[in-house]
Amino acid sequence: MYDKQVRRRRAVLVLLVVVSLILLTAYFGESAGSPLHSVQRGVVTVLSPIQEGASRALKPVRDLFGWFGDTARAKKERDQLKAQRDRLLEQVVGYQVALQENDELHRVLALDDSNGLDAYDKRTVRVIGRPPNNLLLDRLQVDAGSSAGVRVGNPVIADGGLVGHVSFVASDSSFVTLVTDPSSSVSVKVLDTAGDTGLLKPSVGDPLDLLVQLLPRHARVRQEDVVVTGGFRTTRLESLYPPNIPIGRVTKADPEELASDQQVHVAPIADLRHLDFVQILVGPTGSDGERAQVGP
Amino acid sequence: MDGYQLPLRLAALGFLTVVIQIAAVSQVTVFGVSVDLSPLVVASVGLLAGSLPGAVFGFAVGLFVDVALVQTLGVTSLLFIAIGYWAGRLRELRDPAHGLTPLAVGAAATAFATIGFSLMQFMLGVRAPVSWLLLRQVVVTILIGTLLALPIYALVRRVVQGSLPDDPRRRRRRAYTTGGLSPLQRPSAGR
Secondary structure (H helix, E strand, C coil): CHHHHHHHHHHHHHHHHHHHHHHHHHHHHCCCCCHHHHHHHHHHHHHHHHHHHHHHHCHHHHHHHHHHHHHHHHHHHHHHHHHHHHHHHHHHHHHHHHHHHHHHHHHHHCCCCCCCHHHCEEEEEEEEECCCCCCCCCEEEECCCHHHCCCCCCEEEECCEEEEEEEEECCCCEEEEECCCCCCCEEEEECCCCCCEEEEEEECCEEEEEEEECCCCCCCCCCCCEEEECCCECCCCEECCCCCCEEEEEEECCHHHHHHHCCEEEEECCCCCCCCEEEEEECCCCCCCCEECCCC | CHHHHHHHHHHHHHHHHHHHHHHCHHHCEECCEECCCHHHHHHHHHHHHCHHHHHHHHHHHHHHHHHHCCCCCCHHHHHHHHHHHHHHHHHHHHCCCCCCHHHHHHHHHHHHHHHHHHHHHHHCCCCCCCCHHHHHHHHHHHHHHHHHHHHHHHHHHHHHCCCCCCCHHHHHHHHHHCCCCCCCCCCCCCC
16 A cells, blocks of 8 residues: 555655656747647736736735835935936036037937837836746736737836837737846947947846947946937847937946956936836837847 | 635736736836746745645746746746745655744745746746846846845735645644653653
């Protein structure tokens, strides 16, 4: 009797492990349109209304737990923002003059603004889910999918800053891979005196510390410089992100680190850990050309 | 009907755990990391129900997590099978009666799930170097999991209470403590 129980237990254990390994192997080798991915898409479609309901119902609980951290962070942010406001006030006058000159020059040169955000349709969507492990997979689930016109690769913004891009689409929900995901790479431009370009990647272990890498060794990047999307375009490929979407501010620009590692540290503008709503940039209309992401 | 009570309760528990985890708990960060309740629930089920229900529950919850979060299928299942099975074997082999056992099991389950998930992701090709910061976050995740282990265990015990199969070892121990004679105290048949 005991032997029979032991044999049964071992058989079930081996069966479960084998099924898991088969699923893992089959899924890993499959393309995005294959059966297991389709099943996954179907389950996500069925689950998304439940998750959306749970997300709305549990929002007060989330807010309660978030309140403690938010209060401490808000006080720190208030002091930082006061100092920042004073600096920005000084810059505003200069920028207004520059803006006026820029408008005049645009008119003179008749520049095409078609790659601006005006060309995109902004869909405001609710965040309904998030994986527990944000160290190696930093994504979030939103309540809009292909039925709302969302496509894989659409850029996502929030709080006036870049959040990431759509990486998986079901009919009524989709997943957004954040700029803090290890797989994310964004071509960026630093708004310093020279407009240096680089590649934005998250710092491992501290995803909210973004790194702009591959900068020129003698780039004159300073703390508080703004980093925006580069939005490169070649004859065949186009970046996932349109140009000039703000991403973050430089928090640390150490000349020694710049000379040795060619990188500076950036804090994202969007509060990526406390997002309830984000905006997906759908379109621009008729631009179904090949888009690319730098890196993996 | 009684035979279906435990599977039905476990199915409801697993479903609610994953939905609440994804919809609410994962969106709250403590010291920069999200709390993961699912390994704690799987370990608690293993401790309370045994190795076989623990392994099956771990497989089901892991698969549900992988499907719902559009992750590589099988990764979380593999980890949770091990957690549920080992927690169950601990109960069957050692029958730990100490009140802090769920705390130690919860810590081990969180550590195994966090480190195992990271290793599996590295093996599957996530290109991210191991850093001290990453290790620090793993340690924080384990600490938070340890703190939550006891309340989660109490909650799971409340859910499955009354539907657990009889455990002969526990029955025997109850008999000694309520006045029954242990085999050592009984007059030996051979004497």
